[in-house]
Amino acid sequence: MSVDTLSQKGLAVRIDANGFHHRELNRLIREAVAEGAQRIDLHGVCGQRYIATNLRSGAEIHIHGTPGNDLGAFLDGSRLIVYGNAQDGCGNTMNEGEIIVHGHAGDIAGLSARGGRIFIREDVGYRAGIHMKEYEGKGPALVIGGTAQDFLGEYMAGGTMVVLGLTLNGGNCHTASFVGTGMHGGVIYLRGQINDYQLGKEVGVSQPNRKDRAILRELVTQFAGHFGFDAEEILAGRFVKLFPLYLRPYGRLYTY
Amino acid sequence: MDHWKRINNPYDDDKVIDACGLFGMMDTSGGRFSGVDAIAAISNMHERGNGLGGGFAVYGLYPQYAEHYAFHVMYLDEAARREAEALLQDGFRVALAEPVPTRKTRGVQDPPLVWRYFLQMRTQDGQKLSHDDYVLQKVMQINTGVRDAFVFSSGKNMAVFKGVGYPEDIANYFRLEEYQGYLWTAHSRFPTNTPGWWGGAHPFNVLDWTVVHNGEISSYGINRRYLEMFGYHCTMQTDTEVIAYAVDLLMRRHKLPIEIVADVLAAPLWSQIEREDEERIAFHTTLRQVYGSLLLNGPFSVVIAHQGEMIGLTDRIRLRPLTAAVKGNLLFLSSEESAIRLVSPQLDRAWSPMGGEPIVGSLDRPLGKREPVAAALAAT
Numbered sequence: 001m002s003v004d005t006l007s008q009k010g011l012a013v014r015i016d017a018n019g020f021h022h023r024e025l026n027r028l029i030r031e032a033v034a035e036g037a038q039r040i041d042l043h044g045v046c047g048q049r050y051i052a053t054n055l056r057s058g059a060e061i062h063i064h065g066t067p068g069n070d071l072g073a074f075l076d077g078s079r080l081i082v083y084g085n086a087q088d089g090c091g092n093t094m095n096e097g098e099i100i101v102h103g104h105a106g107d108i109a110g111l112s113a114r115g116g117r118i119f120i121r122e123d124v125g126y127r128a129g130i131h132m133k134e135y136e137g138k139g140p141a142l143v144i145g146g147t148a149q150d151f152l153g154e155y156m157a158g159g160t161m162v163v164l165g166l167t168l169n170g171g172n173c174h175t176a177s178f179v180g181t182g183m184h185g186g187v188i189y190l191r192g193q194i195n196d197y198q199l200g201k202e203v204g205v206s207q208p209n210r211k212d213r214a215i216l217r218e219l220v221t222q223f224a225g226h227f228g229f230d231a232e233e234i235l236a237g238r239f240v241k242l243f244p245l246y247l248r249p250y251g252r253l254y255t256y
Numbered sequence: 257m258d259h260w261k262r263i264n265n266p267y268d269d270d271k272v273i274d275a276c277g278l279f280g281m282m283d284t285s286g287g288r289f290s291g292v293d294a295i296a297a298i299s300n301m302h303e304r305g306n307g308l309g310g311g312f313a314v315y316g317l318y319p320q321y322a323e324h325y326a327f328h329v330m331y332l333d334e335a336a337r338r339e340a341e342a343l344l345q346d347g348f349r350v351a352l353a354e355p356v357p358t359r360k361t362r363g364v365q366d367p368p369l370v371w372r373y374f375l376q377m378r379t380q381d382g383q384k385l386s387h388d389d390y391v392l393q394k395v396m397q398i399n400t401g402v403r404d405a406f407v408f409s410s411g412k413n414m415a416v417f418k419g420v421g422y423p424e425d426i427a428n429y430f431r432l433e434e435y436q437g438y439l440w441t442a443h444s445r446f447p448t449n450t451p452g453w454w455g456g457a458h459p460f461n462v463l464d465w466t467v468v469h470n471g472e473i474s475s476y477g478i479n480r481r482y483l484e485m486f487g488y489h490c491t492m493q494t495d496t497e498v499i500a501y502a503v504d505l506l507m508r509r510h511k512l513p514i515e516i517v518a519d520v521l522a523a524p525l526w527s528q529i530e531r532e533d534e535e536r537i538a539f540h541t542t543l544r545q546v547y548g549s550l551l552l553n554g555p556f557s558v559v560i561a562h563q564g565e566m567i568g569l570t571d572r573i574r575l576r577p578l579t580a581a582v583k584g585n586l587l588f589l590s591s592e593e594s595a596i597r598l599v600s601p602q603l604d605r606a607w608s609p610m611g612g613e614p615i616v617g618s619l620d621r622p623l624g625k626r627e628p629v630a631a632a633l634a635a636t
Contacts, residue, residue, distance in 0.1 A: 022303075047300050047594030066594040068303075085606065087592055088577055106593070106608060107577055125608045126574045149610060150573065177528070178573075197531065 011038040018044035022068065026053060033057040033078075047087075052080055056096075069106075072099050075116060088125070091118045094140065100226050104146065113140035113159060117219075121227045122146040123167055127154050132186060134158025139186070143223045147192075148176045153242070154200075155182040162219050164234055165192035179203065180242050184249050188242040189216055191234070199242065202249040208241045275576070276458070276470040277304035277423075277444035280559040280589040281599070282566040284622040287585070288316050291432040293599040294440035299424035300595045301444055304470075307363065308452025309445025310426035311418025313459040313466035313561055314437035318413050324351055324374035325391050328409035328416060329398070330454055331369040336404035343402065347394050348375035356417070356430060363425035368454055370430075372415070388463055388508065392487065395462060399491040406455045406491065411464025414563065418443075418457035426457075438619075439566055441559050443468035450494045460492065460500040464563045467503065469496040470591060471556030471576045482549035496558075502550050503560055514567055514614050520547040522572045522612035559589050564619040574611035581606040585624070587617030 013032040017025050025048050032040050038059055045051070045065035052061055056076040063071075063082045070089040072080050077096035085103035094113040101118075107125035110118050113132045123146035130151070132140050140159040146167030153161055165172055173193035180188060181200030189208060199205070208216060217235060224231035279298045283289060294312065318326050327344070331337040344350060351374040358367070377387050385393065395407045409416035414437070417430040423444045427433070443458035449472065450456060459466035473479065473495035480490050480498055486509070488501035499521070506517045520543055529540045544551070555575030560567040568589035570578050581588040581596045581603045588596040593606055609615050617623065 046598050047592055049303060066597045068592065068594055084597075085593055087594065104607075106579070107574070125577075126611070149608065197527075 011036060012041070013037040013039070014041045014043065016044055017042045017048060017065070018046070020048065022048040022050050026050065029055065029061065033059050052078055072097070075099070077116075086120070090120075091116070091140075091142075094118070102227065107149075109144075110140060110142040110159075110161075113142070114138065115140050117141045117143070117222070119143045119223050119226050120145060124148045124152075127151040129156055129159070129161045129188075130154045132156055132159035132161070134186065141219055143219050145223065145227065145229075147174050148179075150177045151179075151181060152176050153180045153183055153186070153188050154178070155184070156180060156188070156244070157185040159186045160215060160219070161186070161188040162216065162223075163188065163190045163192075164220070164223070165190070165237075166229070166234070168192055174198070180244070182249060183242075183244045184247055185244055187212075189239050190242060191237045191239050194240065202245055204243050204245045206241050206243065208239050212241055275304050275591070276446050276468075277301035277591045277595075278442070278468050278470050278557060278559050278578070278589065279591070279595055280439075280441040280468070280561065280566050280568065280587075282439040282561075282587045282617045283585050284587055284617050284619060285585040286316070286438050286619050286622075288436040288438050289440075290434075290436055291427060291440060294442045295424055295427040295432060297590065297595040297599050298442035298444050299422065300598045301590075301592055302422065302424075304446060304591060305422060305444030306446045307422045307425075308420060308447050309418070309443070309457035310421050310423030311416060311443050311445075311457045311459050311468070312423070312427065312430075312432055313414065313416050313439075313441045313461065313468070314432075314435055315414040315439035315464075315561060315563060316437040317415050317435055318374070321351065321374040322413045324376055325410060325412055326415050327373040327375060327407055328356060329371050329373070330406045330408060331371070332404035334369070336402060337369060337371065340398050340402045340405040340407075343394070343398055344373055344375065347390075348373075349378050350375055358429050359431055361421070361425050361429040364419060364421045364429045367419060367429070370419075391463060392504070396487060396489050400489050408455060408492075409461045411461065411466075412563065414464050414466075416459050416461045416466060418459065419454045420452055420457060439561055439617075441466060441468050441561050441566070447494075448472055453493065455492045456494040458496060459561075460494070460497045462488070462500050462504050463508070465500050465504045465508070466561050467496055467499045467558055469499060469556055469558045471558075471571065472554045473498060473552055473556060474554035475552055478549050479552070499552065499556075499558060499560070502552075503562075506547070506550070507562070514565075514616055516543070518569055518612060518614040519543055520550050521552045522569060523551050524612065525572060557591070566617045568609065568615040569613075570609070570611050572612035574608075578609060578615075579606060580609055580615045582623055585622055587615075587623060589615065 041062045047068040049068040054074040060079045070092045073092040075094045075097045079098040082101045086101045086105040088106040091110045094116045097116045099118045101120045104122040109124045109128045126149045143162045180203035221231045356370045458468045476495040557570040557576035557578040579593045
């Protein structure tokens with residue numbers, strides 16, 4: 001355990017996370033937020049789980065290092081900015097707020113998210129956006145700058161996912177298989193090539209219409225702003241829209 | 257093995273659900289280093305284990321006895337030791353027999369006796385068998401025939417250290433910071449469905465093969481019965497044991513390269529095979545017919561090691577995590593990237609391999625600073 005180096009200067013707080021267990025780290029974050037901190041810088045983060053879990057605040061939390069699994073789980077309105085890579089379960093069941101990752105993310109990014117926005121600059125692992133959901137006007141958005149591994153959008157029930165393919169070389173065909181398996185809500189916009197056999201049986205493909213284009217423009221512009229890309233250049237690429245063919249794909253599976 | 261429950265799970269908490277932690281670190285140029293980094297890395301994933309098992313495998317460990325088979329054996333009592341040692345004396349020339357040095361450690365309760373032996377074949381021993389097969393036979397003879405004695409490490413110039421406790425406690429108990437090796441693997445256990453006892457801690461070993469595993473092998477029964485036909489008998493009460501025997505059978509005895517072994521253990525799905533050319537379809541169909549009983553069903557990520565090589569592999573739909581990273585000559589494999597960053601903050605490359613794709617580090621193909629992706633290429 002390192003010494004608590006919490007030092008407060010006005011509304012900005014710096015925490016040296018080195019050696020802290022996640023419980024302690026989250027306690028320090030909560031205390032800083034309660035005292036009105038607008039910006040919290042976490043340094044030396046190395047694998048602490050559940051950072052900023054269930055946090056409701058207007059604060060920006062800048063994370064230097066490698067945060068552990070379930071970063072921002074149940075996040076309820078803060079902005080988390082990671083200068084590095086995120087591990088598995090980033091934005092687990094997130095409700096409000098924003099997570100911005102200047103790197104890649106592990107498996108199940110955005111799982112079961114019900115609101116808020118997640119921007120990943122590079123690639124994501126398996127099952128990104130699994131079972132994201134939405135209700136009436138509320139839904140999450142997950143924007144992936146690179147590409148994804150298999151089971152992207154598995155059992156997706158709502159929300160918006162954008163995959164930009166910026167890390168793909170040459171032929172720019174995505175390699176993920178079983179994309180949208182079990183998908184029954186929400187939408188995936190994918191920039192670049194994908195073959196039909198890479199898609200789950202429950203997925204339809206179409207061209208983005210004008211309404212889709214407006215959504216894409218908003219999300220890509222935000223993405224480009226976070227990471228210093230040219231939004232127009234990205235938007236000029238070829239997008240396909242993946243959508244669920246059925247609202248209850250397994251409705252008859254266990255009945256006669 | 258009747259008495260294994262005596263030093264079993266001190267928390268009486270056998271059935272809990274979470275994830276184990278894996279870590280592997282190899283200097284592909286063969287440079288030896290102490291256990292300090294591997295211990296720090298695995299303990300950074302403390303959350304993944306629950307103190308019911310920790311362990312390490314170290315290669316390049318006993319250069320002064322490089323040509324001897326190094327046996328690490330746990331005994332639940334002195335009688336078991338006397339009985340097993342009689343068999344060892346009978347079957348080998350014993351160059352050295354001594355207790356494995358330990359220190360008193362909080363968190364390590366009721367340890368068994370752990371001894372090590374450096375063994376050589378006498379000319380008349382096992383003339384009909386290869387040395388390795390002779391040793392394998394002796395290991396199985398002790399593990400199945402001597403009550404309360406378990407050979408849990410039996411390779412050359414390597415060894416396994418393991419027990420019930422968090423890995424950092426086990427490392428402290430066995431004084432692992434005092435040892436050096438060019439390849440370390442480490443495991444933090446969170447037992448699922450099988451008991452947390454000393455023999456059930458990872459790594460699992462036979463000869464110089466070791467496996468650390470996160471997941472559950474639901475095909476354990478069929479794998480175990482298949483391996484019994486080849487003289488492997490499972491005695492450690494845990495699913496992972498079959499993987500150690502499977503790689504010994506496939507890689508040492510059947511001489512298959514890791515790429516084919518990966519296609520056996522984590523076979524591609526039929527829907528993927530269908531899209532291949534005729535020759536590949538025929539090849540994969542044949543593999544399934546011959547080795548279908550060694551297909552590992554269920555979620556797994558593993559780090560497999562043997563002399564000069566470290567291999568990372570996950571199940572074909574990657575239901576358990578694995579991160580690989582390269583820094584200069586070093587290859588890292590870990591359940592979590594943060595554990596790697598802890599010991600090597602700057603990496604040439606860090607990535608998540610695809611399910612079923614083996615990541616290989618080998619002394620035969622040292623990684624260089626100029627070829628940071630050589631490990632990934634070696635795997636394709």
